[in-house]
Amino acid sequence: MTSTGAETGTGSAGADLDTLQRVTGLVRGGIEKVIEGKPEVARLAVVVLLAEGHLLIEDVPGVGKTMLSKTLARTIDCSVRRIQFTPDLLPSDVTGVSVFNQDSREFEFRPGGVFANVVVGDEINRASPKTQSALLECMEERQVTVDGSTYHLEAPFIVIATQNPIEMEGTYALPEAQRDRFMARVSMGYPVEAAEIAMLDSHTRSNPLDDLEPVTDAAEIRKLIGIVGDVYVSDAVNRYAVAIATATRRSPELLLGASPRATLHLVRAAKAAAAISGRDYVIPDxxxxxxxQVLAHRMLPTVEASMSGRTTEQAVRQIVAGVAMPESRRG
Known part of the structure; x- marks a missing residue:
């Protein structure tokens, strides 16, 4: 493959991309049937899934955070577990626990809620930081270690977590290490008037999830993840991603900039976005x-920036605008 990423759409690579676009289009269509008027949210959810990341959905109660996570899970015929995070939830409820079997006189491992292809973590920031941290190894290494034994999690594996703003009553701020393990954060926002009216019509008669059928399965998702992994990224595009991350570390408005993991997540997400767009190469766009979406939730603003009302999203947008893009649009 050349550095321009040309010769797309031909041979097996083109057929693979056509399959990927068809399947992801069906997944996004299923999400948009339930989540009215939020096509950009549906697209980001699919990007994170194909990039083997995890998605954090943040907003006030009642705007469809849990519905989005359940809808994405329903469109894929695979194992799904939901964990309702509460203040009394224990780490063992998430990862599992070894229990002594009186008959065999041996300890047996009983898997926790994290053992599924799609794990829906509802209101994750209502649990204590200790319980939240139980997800760290699962999300990064896709494995669980309990009592010295390691258990691997089956691919695909994605954690879709919802959280309320930390100003809401009964919430804990997510530890920086855990926020850094979420590939992207999306805010649902309130629907436009027409979408809310359509939602009232469709959701008051029945639950739209009841009529939603899976459009793919875990085996096909694994194949699509492999296709995304083969998407080409030029040196120029890699340098562009690193330049953005480096700029966040030097920003006077940010106390904590992007980690190397954040840069990796940014490139992996860009590869998935390119594949969904029908390209086997990444462009700076x-x-x-x-x-x-990939960087802002990992940042910590300085005290001065917070007092002046500046958000990390605004800081990242300003940084991106100030970093020169590679001259070649194809990297």
Whole structure:
């Protein structure tokens, strides 16, 4: 493959991309049937799934955070577990626990809620930081270690977590290490008037999830993840992503900039976005498009920036605007 990423759409690579676009289109269509008027949210959810990341959905109660996570899970015929995070939830409820079997006189491992292809963590920031941290190894290494034994999690594996703003009563701020393990954060926002009216019509007669059928399965998702992994990223595009991350570390408005993991997540998400767009190569626009969703939730603003009302999203947008894009649009 050349550095321009040309010769797309031919041979097996083109057929693979056609399959990927068809399947992801069906998944996004299923999400949009339930979540009215939020096509950009549906697209980001699919990008994170194909990039083997995890998605954090943040907003006030009642705007469809849990519905989005359940809808994405329903469109894939695979194992799904939901964990309702509460203040009394224990780490063992998430990862599992070894229990002594009186008959065999041996300890047996009983898997926790994290053992599924799609794990829906509802209101994750209502649990204590200790319980939240139980997800760290699961999300990064896709495995669980309990009592010295390691258990691997089956691919695909994605954690879709919802959280309320930390100003809401009974919430804990997510530890920085855990926020850094979420590939992207999306805010649902309130629907436009027409979408809310359509929602009233469709959701008051029945639950739209009841009529939603799976459009793919875990085996096919694994194949699509492999296709995304083969998407080409030029040196120029890699340097562009690193330049953005480096700029966040030097920003006077940010106390904590992007980690190397954040840069990796940004490039991996850009590869998934390129594949969904029908390309087997990444262009700088893919990186720029995803920078805020992938980076902003990991940042910590300075005290001065917080007092002046500046958000990390605004800081990242300003940083991206100030970093020169590679001259070649194809990297």
């Amino acid at each position: 893919d990186v720029q498009e995803l920078a805020v």
